[in-house]
Amino acid sequence: MNLMNVRSAMLAMLALVLLGLMPGSAAAAAPGPRITVAMLPPGTTVAEIERAVPGIAPGVMSAGLGRVPAGQTYLDIGQGNRIFSSLYQESLPPLYVTGARVPPDLWARVLARADDAPADIEPGLLAGTLEDAGVRIAARPLAGSPALIAADRDGAIERTGSCVPGGCPGVTVMSAEVGELPGLADAIRPGSGDMLIAIERPPPERDLLAVGIAGDGFDGRAITSGSTRMDGYVLATDLLPTILGAYGVPVPDAVDGQAIEPTAEPADIAAIGSLEERLGEIQSRRWEVLAVNLLIWVGAGLALVLWRRGLAPLLLATLAAAMALVPAILLAAAALMPSQLVERLMVGAGAPVLALLLISLLRRRLGRLAAYGAFAISAALSIGLTGIDVIAGSPLTALSLLGPNPGLGVRFFGIGNELEAALAAMLLLGVGSAVTATRPRDPARAVTIAAVAATVAGVLVFAPGRFGADVGAAITFPAGAAVTVVVALRLGIRRAALVILAPLVALALLIVFDLLVPGESHLTRSVLSAGGLGDLGDVFDRRITLAARSFPRYLHSPFFVAALLAIAAALVFRRHVVAWFDRRPAALAGAAGAAAATVVGTLANDSAALLLMVGTGYLAAYCGLAWGARPASSGDNG
Template sequence: MKKLRRIIFALLLTVIFLFMVTPGISLAAEREGKFYLILINYLSLEDLQNSKLTNINKMIENGGLGLMNTNTAGSRSAENTYSTLGSGTRALGTDYGGFAYNREETVSLSSNLSPLPAGDIYNVISNQDKKGEVIHLALPKIVLANQQLTNKVKTAALGTSLKNAGIRVGVFGNSDSFARSRPASLLAIDEQGQVAKGVVDSSINMKDKAFPFGFHTDYDKLKNEVVKNHDKVDFFVIETGDNSRLEDYKTFLTSERYNQLKELTLNRIDGFLGALSNNIDWQKDRVMLVSPTPSSKASTFNNLVTPLIYAGNSIHPGVLTSSSTRRQGIVAITDITPTVLSFWGIKQDPEIVGRPVFSQTAHNVFQQVKQLNQNLIINYTHRPPVLKTFVILQIIYILLTAFSVYFLKSHRVLQPLQKLIVLFLIMPPVILAYSIFRVESLALTLIYFALIVALIYLVISKANISFYYKVAFLSLSTSAAILIDTVLGSPLTINSPLGYDAMNGARYYGIGNEFAGILEGSTIIGTAALYQELSKHRRILLPVFLAYFAFMTYVSYAPGFGADAGGLITAVIALGFFSLRLMDKRVSRRELLYLLLLTLLLLGLGAFIDMTFNSLHGSHIGQAFSLLVQGNYAEIGNIIYRKIAMNIKLMNYSIWTKVLLASLAALGVLLYKPVGFFKQLTDSVPNMKKGFEAIFVASLVGFLVNDSGIVQAATTFIYLIFPLLYLSLQDKLNRPW
């Protein structure tokens, strides 16, 4: 314990010194040039597989291509996706997201009211001077809707930040259809709901009886308006519009006619890009082609990501990524605002959670992104049924076994139940390796899964080794596989149903809560089982396992690997508790205090390294500690509040809550039957009992410190309840341990 105190004291001095000398994070140098953000809503990667789209294909060839996650604070409606793009965090746009007008444009707020100039209505609503050419009449309503969210949203964060930095903004084009709709304004308006320059009224459209709603975008005029304002605007938001009109009109069209109009629309947009490109300085300017919302057709096939193309100054040919995702080929919708701001070296507000998009060199870019898109669809489609099956099987088995332990004595029932327990220790590593045998067909994949589990089960069953060796082998193999996969960049985790889902975008890298729980539980019970069999060699085993625990803790937290702050807290406290118990030491309040202090020091040290030496591409850990160093305690409070709110939500709706409750119910049964069961554990399998205690601690801490704590607690508990049920059945069968 003296050594531990010395280590903690040394770490404390180191962290204090490092934070005292932390250098300020410098901003990127300001650039001369324009930024063109061109919106083609409801576009899919499949739409780009057209050789006639010469200008779009040229952008892909000379720039970067990727997929953009489109998750918002609500549904994936155009109003919400556009609002999220302009806020830099998941946001709402409400039904009034497109309520923007040119200042002199007449507006009728109701059928029984006479039309009035938008500027006059704006004066009534905001009591502000109407200086901008484009004004949004529903900004207060959108702000109010976003104030109800758990995450803090600064509506119009992009336009406001640009205006405050002296960057001139303009918005051009509309997506009018059944009604006037201009959600693109949400990427350009400032905090007063105004845009200095722009044309969003019907004058930017031209009549066309052969197109939905009888008009389409006048691309010549759109281009001319952009060119005319070249010297007055630095950041151009350009809404092409027609693809949105076509999507809104889709119900009235046959598939054949829809496809004809879709091809016509994309050809017109491609021609517009070609005409506009003659006025773009590709050495100074940047062009980003964004599709904010997935189409209804794409959504039907669970394709909820959209293509993103980025070209121009310093954007090298390749695939797009960002520090938000750390995955080649995919970025977050919240990354667009930071990307625009970083072009001019503008510091982003703490409410903006994304990170700038950049390109990475790659070969066969389109095919690589297409394959990624297909993988994401398969993962998203397979994940719910696989997890639901896994959890339901656990619940059925746990409750059935608990009932049998309490009420039954028949060996014919108890013995088969006991033999099946090892299946639940086989399933987690097979789910980790899911992508190795996964095919597009869910049914066929599940057959492969069942065959692989059955084959491993047969091999393990035939092995002439004790139950403890089986537990040690399966658990430590699982632990090692997760760590190796994490160090290698998580190639298995990102395609596993127990990994994170890039379509929903809750997490893109590191160790997610599901596998964090499995990692901690499997490490502890595997160690306990091996200790139980090899207790005579504890002097050799102890330093080996302590080293392994340290390595696991490092990988779990290191921003370049696991990037899991909750995982670090859980690992240090639970593994520290377990280590002390393996050394036959009582864990008093003083020892727990030392473990907690060590946890805080390691958190601070890792975060300092991340925010200091990797400030541009650091993880969410470094970002959070950067807020702490800056004294932004309000945003730190918001982060904590969001995590608590997420845990409460998952407790109410997650299927993992049910399996954890089933496990706790079974644990309650074992307190009473078999009689004296837990007391016998202390005498017969003391090291296993120490493992059970440590797993309980890990589950409790994991539940308290993670935003999806219920999930981590449930997966950790797998390695407590199933071995414990095995031992209870063994006791019931009156076999020696």
């Protein structure tokens, strides 16, 4: 009897062993990746994270679109999408966690706020998607407000219980000190897919959050994502697809972020620090380097004219050419990353000196047309260098003071609204200037050919997502070129339909190009990827709302007021302004095209007031150039 019991026990043990060796059973028993999201004290730096965990992949993270409260950053991480706070119908209420959930009344306000937003905003999407896939996500008992990351669609938050930090199954959200990072990193099991995601708690004391990721493939690298295309820079919304990807869970359509990846090259802590510093300076430096310098130019010019009135034509030509040189000089500054004082001098002194030098060199050959030649060369330099840079991936344009301002959290590559407005105006003004300076036999035909060729090249470079990633370039450039052609050839009303057809044709071609050669432009991600008419309506609603709200934001700007006054004066004295272009048909056609590009860009862009201000500034300076270079005799033709 005892022998039979022993045999039965042995058979049972053998059966259990065999069952344990079966593939299905092994898969069920094998634990999945363990991901720890450790929120560190505010003020933690990238260098401190790297020193705590040598080899961790470092970087900086955009906490939100502009300045947002910490609760909004946590919600953005959990929903994988974000919009400007101004697009929500109400401000975010102060959020907190009690026990295992967000208070129901607060979470109801969060959901209602998201439902009214002109975008696919789904609070709790990360936790809900993981739960649907059978993956646990929980917050440590003392996680504090970062536990909002683990809130599901109902505002409920699971707690980890007594498991050891770094060893809990699934995704764990916790608050930690920098000194705890080595222990959390030691808990990573090589080859298991485990990750440690260490993030400085928002809101950032600087402009961006310090972040580091440890895990398979990240050792010794920096972090990046398709959202930014910048080594060492990612978005808060990139965390959701990163975490879902670790478990092989499909990313929902409502998610805008993209998975964080290790860079191809080893991490450079100093370079990431410089990147963080530069991104944090762009917004603040714009006033000192651009606005103040422009005011100094105008003030100094007025003083010189009062001293010697005959200097006015030369000073106006210098101002226009200097403004055209600014984008090129700012690219050089982006490469050098100088101090604010040096960058101010590069623009404030360098641009007018170079412009004056160009005018002087061309004066002997072109006479009064030297002003047009200098502007054409200056515009060609800025447009050409910017085009080369965006084709190369925007390494300098992204860091230029006239670039997309990645630190704001909206655009990270290609050209931004400021450059779109400047390039659209300079493209057509430059074409008109070049034809005027070269004095062809048939200036109308020459400016038509040049405008069409330059516009086609400009759209191919600046509009597709792979390069300039600016859909506005496919609208404003052709619209301006169409008006240039209409004015140059004096076309009738029927043929003037080019004004409407040109941007539509260009936009259709851009859609085809972005579908065939995707590059994650705003067109691709916002419009072409819209899930239906409702989503497409949200896109246009969002753009119209932002455009309308841009005007009140600039009402106190002296430059915006000056732009409105300049537009009013040009309309009232339009006959006098046109007379300044007498016997300069190419220059007049270019100016008309630049005006049209500015108007169309203002109507089509969500930063309407900004485009109006920048485009009007270039056009006003060019009209001043035309006044100073107006023909002195009947033989002075352009």
